Amino acid sequence: MSYFSTLCVYFLMVLNPIMTNTITEDIDVLVFLPQNNSYLFSHTRVAPAIIYAQQRLQADGGRYSGFQFNIQFENSDFVNGALYMLVDRSCGNKPDLILGPVCEYEAAAVVRLASHWNIPVISAGALAVGFSNKNAEYSHLTRIAPSYVKMAETFSAMFEHFTWKSALLVYEDDKEERNCYFTLEGVYHLMADFNIKTYAFSHEDRLDTDDIFQNMYDTEVVIMCTGADKIREIMLAAHRRRLTNGSHMFFNVELFNASSYGNGSWKRGDKYDNDARHAYASLNTVTLLRTVKPEFENFSMEMKKSMKKAGFHDCKDCESVNMFVEGFHDALLLYAIALHEAMKSGYSKRNGTEVTSRMWNRTFEGIAGHVSMDENGDRNGDFSLMAMTDVEAGTYEVVANYFGENGTFQLLPAFRMDHFTLRGKYKALTEIPEKTCGLGVSALTGVIVGAVLGTAMLIAFYFFRKNYRITIERRTQSEECATGKHRQLREDSIRSNLSAA
Incomplete structure (x- = not known):
């Protein structure tokens, strides 16, 4: 009887999260954002959106309220800084999820290493064409913002x-x-x-x-x-x-x-x-x-308040929420949906391949509305x-x-x-000013003028040659006449000499 009671209690413990649709789990999240506010995706701009998403997910009674997100923000101002930080983390516990980096060159190195370590990476950046190849080194990358x-x-x-x-x-x-x-x-x-x-x-x-x-x-x-x-x-x-x-x-x-x-x-x-x-x-x-979704308007107001609270008063790009702020909010939501499904199916949060695959080829409601992810883990863009x-x-x-x-x-x-x-x-x-090469207005004018001058020169040469020919013919006739006279004199002289001999 004691064995049977223990077995019942065990099954109730296992099945309870499934029956209540709530799963409890601690999740370590490592976020790479630059401290430099000249970036549109700086820590000051984006961190409030991630915290906003965390609070919504952990609201009492929600499906994902059992997820305890332990978020650690790291600076990614320097080239390879994010990579070195991730390598340092390898000596201790590796994160369950990585958000960012955004810049292509930093993201490339981090995503390669995370894919090797079976860690899901979600970024609102890494938008270049090269990241579309998810077969090997970028296998665990999900792009929550529309790529280029x-x-x-x-x-x-x-x-x-x-x-x-x-x-x-x-x-x-x-x-x-x-x-x-x-x-x-x-x-x-x-x-x-x-x-x-x-x-x-x-x-x-x-x-x-x-x-x-x-x-x-x-x-x-x-x-x-x-x-x-x-x-x-x-x-x-x-x-x-x-x-x-x-x-x-x-x-x-x-x-x-x-x-x-x-x-x-x-x-x-x-x-x-x-x-x-x-x-x-x-x-x-x-x-x-x-x-113009009402929920998004509330989100925008909260983000603006966060900017002012952080002392970000003179910010020309803070009037509207940019895609990085929106994207990183939706990143945490997408991960929660995928992890919840994976754990309901018996997978661990450590199975990064399984969690990543459940973020791809799906749709969900983001903070700004409908979000569609394609089969390659890239967000379809509107x-x-x-x-x-x-x-x-x-x-x-x-x-x-x-x-x-x-x-x-x-x-x-x-x-x-x-x-x-x-x-x-x-x-x-034809009205483009002409440069040193190419055929523009000035070149066309040159061709026309050249053609006119060339024609004039040909006509002049024709008359010159005609007059020259007449002169030559006259001179030749005169010379032939004189030559004939000289020849006749030589012949007369020769005959005279022979006669004398």
Whole structure:
């Protein structure tokens, strides 16, 4: 009887979490975020979102309230700093979950090691094309923010819809984080079937707009990724050259829902504002689809309060929640869902492969709305296309949306087909100032002048040759006559001498 009672108690203990749908577990979470607030994903910006998610998950009576998250934040300001910290942790207990790093170069090293140690990694970064290969070294990486290739799907859908064939990718390369390089690498990688050219410039060098426009000669679409001020400089120069008359499509990529990478803002309060407003009438912006979900509004308010509490008062990018803040919140939620399922099926939190696989190819409700993860562990991205719909006011509206989960391109009421129709392409290009090579206006003028001068020279040469020929013929006749007389005199002289002999 005692044995039977003990057995019953044992089964009740095992089955109780399943019956109550609550599982108790301590989870060690290691978070890599930089302390430097110049990063859009700094500790000051992102940590409040992770704590917010932790509190929601551990709310009384919730399905995941039995999970006790022990969160440790580590600085990832320095190259390889996150990797060294993770290696140091190997001497003690390894973490059950790693959040971050964001930067590609740091993330690569950490994810390789974590995959070897069977530790799930979730990042709102590591967005470059190279991380898409999850077969080996990045096998435990889940990307909770849309990668650059997912953003590129928006352009691919537009090219198919509007039958565009060619593009010039213009980007600023800082040689450090290289956000714009990796962004347009995604476009280049996905759109290999189109005629794609690239033009890169350093943020330290003077922007050579003449060189950019020379490279535009045989392309229809210009896709730019650079700072907001550089975007304005390019568009003003394009407007002066009459390249904003519909001869080309201009696009700007607004990265991470942050204005530092250009948000269609033409106004600076200077003497060029009026020209900029008309130039930006031809500039379209691709950005992440924003939500107006009430829950997200509450989350945004809390994040702003956290910024102010941390003394982050003068922050131009803190008006709206960027994708890193949102992403890291959803990362903890996604892990809780996957771990709960795995443990209900009898797996341990230490089985990183199993937990990771349950985060892939699924959907759930994130803080901003519906989140869809593909079968490769990457979040499907929803993006908006913005265009200036009121030129006099200089205001933008969302005119189309792209939904990554099903690959659909939705046109909204504000969309105007004529705005996205190419016209007068090559006429505009003849007004590009000519440089040292290529055929522009000055070269064409030179050819015409050269042809006229050449014709004049040929005519002159013809008359000169004709007159010269007449003179030669006359001179020849005279010389032949004189020669005949000399010959006759010689012959007469010879005969006289012979006669005398």
